[in-house]
Amino acid sequence: MRREKIIIGAGIVLAVLPFVLTEYWLGLFTQALIFGGFAMGLDLLVGYTRMPTLGHAAFFGLAGYGTALAITRFGINPWIAAGIGVLLSGGVAVAFAPLAVRVRGLTFLTITLAFGQVTWGLATRWTSFTGGENGIPSVPRPDFIWDLNDRTGFFYLTLIVVIFVSLLISIFASSAVGMSFMGVRGSDTRMSALGYNVQSRRATAFIVAALVAAVYGVLSTFFNKFVGTGSLSWQLSAQMLLAVVVGGFGSLWGPFVAGSGLHILKTLLIGSTQRWPMVLGLLYVISVVFLPGGLSSLVPTIKQRMIHRSKGKEHARYGTNSK
Amino acid sequence: MVQTANSRYALSIENLTVQFGGLLALQDVDIVVPPGSRYGILGPNGAGKTTLFNVISGFVKPTKGRVFLHDADISKKPPHKRVQYGLARTFQITTLFAELSVLENILMAALVQAGTSQVFWKPVHNDKVAVSIAESQLHDLGLMHLAGKAVNELAYGEQRLLEIAVALASNPSVLLLDEPTAGLSTAEIKAVVRLVTNLPKDLTIIMIEHDLDVIFDVSEYLSVLHGGQAIAHGPADEIRHDERVKEVYLGES
Numbered sequence: 204m205r206r207e208k209i210i211i212g213a214g215i216v217l218a219v220l221p222f223v224l225t226e227y228w229l230g231l232f233t234q235a236l237i238f239g240g241f242a243m244g245l246d247l248l249v250g251y252t253r254m255p256t257l258g259h260a261a262f263f264g265l266a267g268y269g270t271a272l273a274i275t276r277f278g279i280n281p282w283i284a285a286g287i288g289v290l291l292s293g294g295v296a297v298a299f300a301p302l303a304v305r306v307r308g309l310t311f312l313t314i315t316l317a318f319g320q321v322t323w324g325l326a327t328r329w330t331s332f333t334g335g336e337n338g339i340p341s342v343p344r345p346d347f348i349w350d351l352n353d354r355t356g357f358f359y360l361t362l363i364v365v366i367f368v369s370l371l372i373s374i375f376a377s378s379a380v381g382m383s384f385m386g387v388r389g390s391d392t393r394m395s396a397l398g399y400n401v402q403s404r405r406a407t408a409f410i411v412a413a414l415v416a417a418v419y420g421v422l423s424t425f426f427n428k429f430v431g432t433g434s435l436s437w438q439l440s441a442q443m444l445l446a447v448v449v450g451g452f453g454s455l456w457g458p459f460v461a462g463s464g465l466h467i468l469k470t471l472l473i474g475s476t477q478r479w480p481m482v483l484g485l486l487y488v489i490s491v492v493f494l495p496g497g498l499s500s501l502v503p504t505i506k507q508r509m510i511h512r513s514k515g516k517e518h519a520r521y522g523t524n525s526k
Numbered sequence: 527m528v529q530t531a532n533s534r535y536a537l538s539i540e541n542l543t544v545q546f547g548g549l550l551a552l553q554d555v556d557i558v559v560p561p562g563s564r565y566g567i568l569g570p571n572g573a574g575k576t577t578l579f580n581v582i583s584g585f586v587k588p589t590k591g592r593v594f595l596h597d598a599d600i601s602k603k604p605p606h607k608r609v610q611y612g613l614a615r616t617f618q619i620t621t622l623f624a625e626l627s628v629l630e631n632i633l634m635a636a637l638v639q640a641g642t643s644q645v646f647w648k649p650v651h652n653d654k655v656a657v658s659i660a661e662s663q664l665h666d667l668g669l670m671h672l673a674g675k676a677v678n679e680l681a682y683g684e685q686r687l688l689e690i691a692v693a694l695a696s697n698p699s700v701l702l703l704d705e706p707t708a709g710l711s712t713a714e715i716k717a718v719v720r721l722v723t724n725l726p727k728d729l730t731i732i733m734i735e736h737d738l739d740v741i742f743d744v745s746e747y748l749s750v751l752h753g754g755q756a757i758a759h760g761p762a763d764e765i766r767h768d769e770r771v772k773e774v775y776l777g778e779s
């Protein structure tokens with residue numbers, strides 16, 4: 204419950220941003236929230252279940268392409284198109300998960316990378332449908348209670364989605380299923396011996412992280428009024444994986460902050476240098492060497508303080524998992 | 527004929543052979559375990575004892591042979607399905623969830639028993655049924671004082687007890703214990719023996735054990751494995767005086 208309160212509190216604080224930021228910075232923060240949310244969802248897969256993927260941008264991009272194509276090629280209402288985008292990603296994740304979860308570690312990493320490259324290749328080559336390298340421009344934003352074509356208006360939509368999805372992730376992570384993900388990462392032999400279908404748990408983590416990526420992929424497409432092959436690239440997958448590592452496995456908030464921060468850093472640096480991949484690599488090395496527990500390890504473990512504080516309280520009493 | 531014979535046993539293993547490449551880890555092993563008995567598996571290192579447990583619990587596919595739990599042929603079931611037939615096991619090498627608390631370790635098993643392991647919409651600590659199964663398990667074993675501790679804070683002896691507690695939270699009718707006292711001090715061994723002897727009488731317990739005092743203390747029946755073959759079966763008292771067993775095993779130690 205504590206984590207949910209923090210999410211709502213942080214959301215309220217962020218709601219003042221339109222009053223203090225310029226248009227440019229507000230746009231940058233909107234995207235930062237989107238990538239932070241993407242990384243938070245990925246934490247369920249990479250942090251909780253320890254399934255490091257280099258292909259999850261595929262689900263971000265597929266949802267964006269699905270939405271953009273539905274609107275621009277088929278004239279479908281943007282809200283319905285958004286649903287189609289998410290369903291497309293979700294459907295592909297459901298189809299691919301049973302295959303992907305059969306392998307582990309490096310093989311899983313490469314198979315997800317290969318999968319991502321297939322989607323990227325498809326978007327790049329199928330020029331007549333996807334626009335190829337040019338992507339799909341002029342994707343209209345949906346109508347809403349307030350004007351979404353206005354930067355502030357779109358920021359608030361994004362903030363609401365981020366708060367809502369983060370709350371869902373937070374509750375999910377503390378549930379029986381969330382704890383079973385931690386069990387799978389700890390010992391899948393033990394988990395099977397206790398009666399858990401380990402493959403299906405791994406598949407669930409994969410699909411849930413894909414759905415979260417899909418929601419943010421749609422938001423990102425609406426924000427940019429554009430979707431391009433970059434949204435399917437392995438570089439984006441790597442950036443998100445790095446966000447989870449730098450943020451701290453399984454803390455949820457750490458990957459969120461790191462995912463947001465990395466996006467801001469990337470945007471600021473890209474004006475002056477083309478060396479983003481090098482910066483990413485350096486950041487990775489620095490974080491692994493100097494901060495192996497990630498950002499979240501800087502906060503003297505919330506877990507321990509939690510146990511300490513709640514001695515005598517009924518529910519959190521035995522928890523190292525409850526936050 | 528096979529069917530009627532099986533109904534008399536909590537567990538029966540027929541004609542079991544396991545081959546790892548060129549190595550025959552188990553060869554034509556037959557074992558029957560009466561319900562509610564304390565059954566010991568004895569044998570030197572590398573005899574195939576753990577492999578036998580791995581086959582019973584479904585982690586190793588046998589080259590040949592079948593496994594029955596009560597009346598059911600479970601030979602083809604994956605490990606997680608065998609839990610539904612009443613099987614639980616511990617591991618020779620402790621495989622607890624190091625980052626979780628003691629209660630959460632047991633909760634992982636209790637959730638399956640409560641039927642709420644699929645719940646994703648509320649915090650696991652609010653699951654009253656599962657939490658109470660887990661707590662009463664800890665309580666029954668006198669381990670309640672450890673509930674809030676993280677597993678990596680526990681002494682090794684406590685971890686071995688927790689290993690058994692977690693398996694018991696699966697509410698098994700047949701419990702497999704793989705060397706539960708290995709590496710423990712005399713006092714810790716006593717604690718494990720006390721825990722095992724105080725378990726409900728209708729629970730069938732099959733225990734691999736190296737310590738001869740422990741195995742003769744706890745078990746009513748024994749099978750002796752040697753080089754993948756079951757060289758003797760019978761009541762503990764008879765095995766103790768069996769010449770062949772003395773030769774290959776008791777003589778060695």
Ligand SMILES: Nc1ncnc2c1ncn2[C@@H]1O[C@H](COP(=O)(O)OP(=O)(O)O)[C@@H](O)[C@H]1O
Pocket residue numbers: 546549551569570571572573574575576577578
């Ligand atoms: N998964 C495996 N692959 C190959 N060989 C194995 C495997 N598991 C066990 N063995 C071999 O089978 C033999 C029996 O091992 P094990 O059942 O662990 O013996 P015990 O538990 O009686 O000490 C040993 O020689 C061991 O090296």
Ligand SMILES: [Mg+2]
Pocket residue numbers: 575576577618
């Ligand atoms: Mg062994």
